[in-house]
Each structure stands twice: as structure tokens, then as C-alpha cells.
Amino acid sequence: MAAITISQLTKVFANGVRALRDVDLTIADGEFFALLGPSGCGKTTLLRTIAGLEAPNAGRIVIGERDVTRMPPGPRKVAMVFQDYALYPHMDVTDNIAYPLKIQRVGRAARRQRALETGSHLGLAGMMDRRPAQLSGGQQQRVALARAVASHPQVFLFDEPLSNLDARLRMEARTFLKRLHADLRITTVYVTHDQSEALALADRMAVMDGGVIRQVGSPVEVFQRPANLFVASFIGSTPMNLLDARVDGGLVRVGPDAASIPESARGLVQEGEPVVLGVRPEYAELHPQRVAESIAARVVITEHLGTAFLVDLETAAGPVQVVVSEESPPDTGDDVFVLTNPQRSLLYRRDTGELIGPASSLAGLATAAAR
Ligand SMILES: Nc1ncnc2c1ncn2[C@@H]1O[C@H](COP(=O)(O)OP(=O)(O)OP(=O)(O)O)[C@@H](O)[C@H]1O
Ligand SMILES: [Mg+2]
Secondary structure (H helix, E strand, O other), X not given: OOOEEEEEEEEEOOOOOEEEEEEEEEEOOOOEEEEEOOOXXXXXXXXXXXXOOOOXXXXXXXXXXXXXXXXXXXXXXXXXXXXXXXXXXOOOXXXXXXXXXXXXXXXXXXXXXXXXXXXXXXXXXXXXXXXXXXXXXXXXXXXXXXXXXXXXXXXXXXXXXOOOOOHHHHHXXXXXXXXXXXXXXXXXXXXXXXXXXXXXXXXXXXXXXXXXXXXXXXXXXHHHOOOEHHHHHHOOOOOXXXXXXXXXXXXXXXXXXXXXXXXXXXXXXOOOOEEEEEEOHHHEEEEOOOOOOEEEEEEEEEEEOOOEEEEEEEEOOEXXXXXXXXXXXXXXXXXXXXXXXXXXXXXXXXXXXXXXXXXXXXXXXXXXXXX
């Protein structure tokens, strides 16, 4: 087990693409750390650099007590499951899973035993003697996962390891990973596009954008209090509503209407200041009549989400989405009023895009909610 300390890490590819820019990041010993960000932001490059498969142009990587920046991949004792998992085509499932153990000179019987155990946990017991070409994509992905898990490395690096699994297998593999991590406490860096996966698995997470880390925090901290407009617009299965607004007379003026100033920003904004009001669709309410500090809106369309409705609205300040319970969906064309929740809404400075107020004032509450 080992902490990972990354300082001032920069990677510029031969074609001039700057994939990592002065990245500073500390991942604690035994931590499950998720990495999120849009396609091309540098997630795979960061993992490959930690693994020793890419050499950085500048900066340092320390794993445990050892500076591994110039060390080849082998002695780093890192196991990586790639986005495009590569299996040995001429070996069966058992030998694929056991291969790193062979390199570590574990005896044949012990290797086969560990391969079968790990394979069984991932639903591969019935196909241990098949070759990769005789497996589905999802099965191949589980073999790659089992191979990394069986070798008991110091550090796991996972690059979207569950992306080819269907919803049910994905849930099962996720539970397996969570239990595995609880048992072994191996420091893990886990890249995913799936935000629910980050919430379910990670102790902390980072959001990357263009080779830069834009926020680090517990998943709930990052979901509840995105530190800047980039993270606010990226995180959330239904994105946060971000409305151009202005501070006016102790309220946030949004078009011709006004909303309460978010509690976390009170006393921190100037009269007349241009701001962006952030409201998660789940944390707003719809009222059929005007109530104090509400925003007039018209219903454009209503989508069923399974247990709730997502209502698309048009306001003078632009489109707004609100999630309402199953019992009370409005009809298309209805005039309604959006009430924001000042305990949950957020305010950003329009010029810098930074959150106004502490980035983690909900941290206590958030951690409690996550357990
Ligand atoms: N070998 C390479 N040579 C040149 N440019 C590269 C190379 N590998 C990656 N890049 C570029 O570096 C940037 C970061 O790529 P990277 O693969 O790290 O992104 P990512 O965050 O993993 O994206 P995705 O979510 O699509 O997998 C991209 O602009 C990519 O085009
Ligand atoms: Mg990638």
C-alpha cells in the first residue's frame, strides 16, 4: 500500500498537445480516488504517466517513499486496467489472469488457485479454459480486471474498467470492486465517465479539464458545491441550471424576477455585481401561483424519469429544468413559478466563474449523507 504524490506534472506530446499542465495531486494511502472529466482532458495520460508508460516532461511522481518519476513500469508495482484492455490471445482465461503472478514467480498451483478465485468473483468460473476470442467484450473486460486484481499490486489504476458491461454486470462488478477495496485497501485511481460510479465507489474525486485539475473533494462535496462553473456544468446527471443574474436590493435579480440570495454567498456579494445563480433541478420547486422570490416560467415539455418528472421550462432568463415528484407533473403550456432553495442554491462570480463562499461548507452534512 502506498500514497501517490504528484507534483507539477506536465506532459506535452510530440505533436505539441499539452495533455497535463502542472498537475498537483496527493492520493492517500489506501484511498479510492475517482478521476472525472470530458473526453480528451488527460485522464488516460495521467494514469499512464503514474504507471510509467509515458514519461512526463516535467514534475515528479512519488509512490510510497519512492520517487518513481524515472523508474520503468515493472518495479513501480502498479496494476493498470486499460480502456482498451489487452489480453494475451494465445492464453486461456486462467493463464491470462495468472500471468502477472508467473512474472512474480508464484508457483503454478498457487497461481491457478488465485486465478480461479478471482475469476469466480467476477463470474468467469465457467470459462476459465477459454481463449479471449471465445469471450464476449464484457467477459474479456472482466478477465482484464481479474488479472489486475489477482496480482495484489501496491496501486491499482483503472481506466473505465466497466465500460463494456451491461447495467446489471456493471453493478455486480462495482460491488465486487467496493468489497475488494474494503478488504485489501489498495490505493486506487479510477477513471470513469459514470458519475454514479464515482459517488458509489470513491472516497475523493477530481474533475479535470484540458490537462488541469479543476476541483478535488469528496464526491458529495463536488456534487453539492462545485467550485467553479466548469465543474457545475459538468457534474450531475441532469445538469445544474446556471442563470445570469445580478445582485439587487438583497436579492438575486433574474430577468424581471428575483430569487433569494443563496445562504452560502450572503454578505460576500456587492450590490450590482454580475453573478451566475446555480440551481440543481432536484432542489427547485414549482408553484402554480406566484410566491415571494420566485421566477415566472412556462412549461415546454415534461419527461418521465421513472420515479419523477423532469420539467423543461422557458423563463425570461433562459431555459430552466426542474425535477418534480410523480404526483404533480404540470402540463405543457402551463404558467408556473420556480422557487429556488437558498440552502441549496449557489452563486458564482460571472467574471472568474468561481464559487462565492466556502467550497466545502456542506462537507460535514455531505459526508454524513454519503454514508
Ligand atoms: N500518444 C499521443 N500523442 C499525441 N497526443 C495524444 C496522445 N495520447 C493522447 N493525446 C492527446 O492528449 C490529450 C489527452 O488525451 P487522453 O487520452 O489522456 O484523454 P482522456 O481524458 O483519457 O479522454 P477519453 O475520456 O476520451 O478517454 C488529448 O487531446 C489527446 O488527443
Ligand atoms: Mg481515456
